[in-house]
Amino acid sequence: MSTTQDAGPGPWRDDDPALELPLALTADQNAVVTARWHRARAAMPALDAVVEGAVARLAEPCGARQEGRKFRLKGLAAFRRQAAARVRLRVDAGTFAEKITDLNRYTVVLATDHYTAGVQQAYALLHEQGFEPVPGSERNSWQDLVHKAFRVAWRDRSGGGTVFEVVFHTPESFAVQSENGPLYDLYRSARIRRPAGGVAVGKSHEDAARLLQSRRYGSGHDAEENQG
Numbered sequence: 001m002s003t004t005q006d007a008g009p010g011p012w013r014d015d016d017p018a019l020e021l022p023l024a025l026t027a028d029q030n031a032v033v034t035a036r037w038h039r040a041r042a043a044m045p046a047l048d049a050v051v052e053g054a055v056a057r058l059a060e061p062c063g064a065r066q067e068g069r070k071f072r073l074k075g076l077a078a079f080r081r082q083a084a085a086r087v088r089l090r091v092d093a094g095t096f097a098e099k100i101t102d103l104n105r106y107t108v109v110l111a112t113d114h115y116t117a118g119v120q121q122a123y124a125l126l127h128e129q130g131f132e133p134v135p136g137s138e139r140n141s142w143q144d145l146v147h148k149a150f151r152v153a154w155r156d157r158s159g160g161g162t163v164f165e166v167v168f169h170t171p172e173s174f175a176v177q178s179e180n181g182p183l184y185d186l187y188r189s190a191r192i193r194r195p196a197g198g199v200a201v202g203k204s205h206e207d208a209a210r211l212l213q214s215r216r217y218g219s220g221h222d223a224e225e226n227q228g
Contacts, residue, residue, distance in 0.1 A: 012025045012080050023081050023088070024084055028093075033079060033083045035097075037079050040073060046162070061114065062111055062117060063114055064108060064122075066106065066107065067174055074103045082100075101134055104165070106167070110170060115168070119168050131155065134153040137152050139151050139152070149169050149173055151168070152166060153165045153166075
């Protein structure tokens with residue numbers, strides 16, 4: 001793969017042979033996307049303090065812990081690919097960059113028997129810190145066969161522009177997500193990638209990934225009753 005790694009303004013292109021079509025950003029598009037990513041990186045210390053403080057306060061009553069700390073900032077290359085995929089669908093790069101809510105993202109694991117109470121208390125703690133849920137961002141995927149969790153994006157009530165996502169897991173659902181990582185990537189990317197030989201990844205591959213992932217959950221991993 002040859003990918004232009006511009007730290008600042010300049011065109012960007014991903015020529016990964018696994019892509020059905022190359023992904024690319026013009027210099028202007030890349031400048032907007034890169035600037036948005038740097039803002040997210042600059043916000044990390046303050047957001048780390050907010051989330052880590054909430055987790056510490058929920059540790060004893062709700063068994064809270066933070067996971068995936070090294071993934072709390074989406075990688076720049078991944079963000080560029082994501083933006084370029086939207087541009088291909090005629091979405092304005094600047095609009096996409098401003099609306100994205102998960103450049104900064106945090107994973108919080110709560111004890112299964114305290115899951116609902118833990119989510120409710122986390123809401124209260126984040127409200128105390130001056131944040132509110134982004135309208136329409138709450139997603140309950142406990143019924144999903146592939147990726148079970150509850151996620152919500154938060155924004156600064158003062159209008160400062162800070163936004164981040166928190167994903168709430170039980171220990172069981174987080175363990176399965178970790179095991180399912182490669183399969184989930186295949187499922188998520190099946191529609192835009194193909195093998196180097198040029199044969200498109202068929203729906204059967206996507207369905208197989210989905211089936212294997214859902215089987216890993218089993219009846220013991222469902223927590224639909226814990227989160228409404």
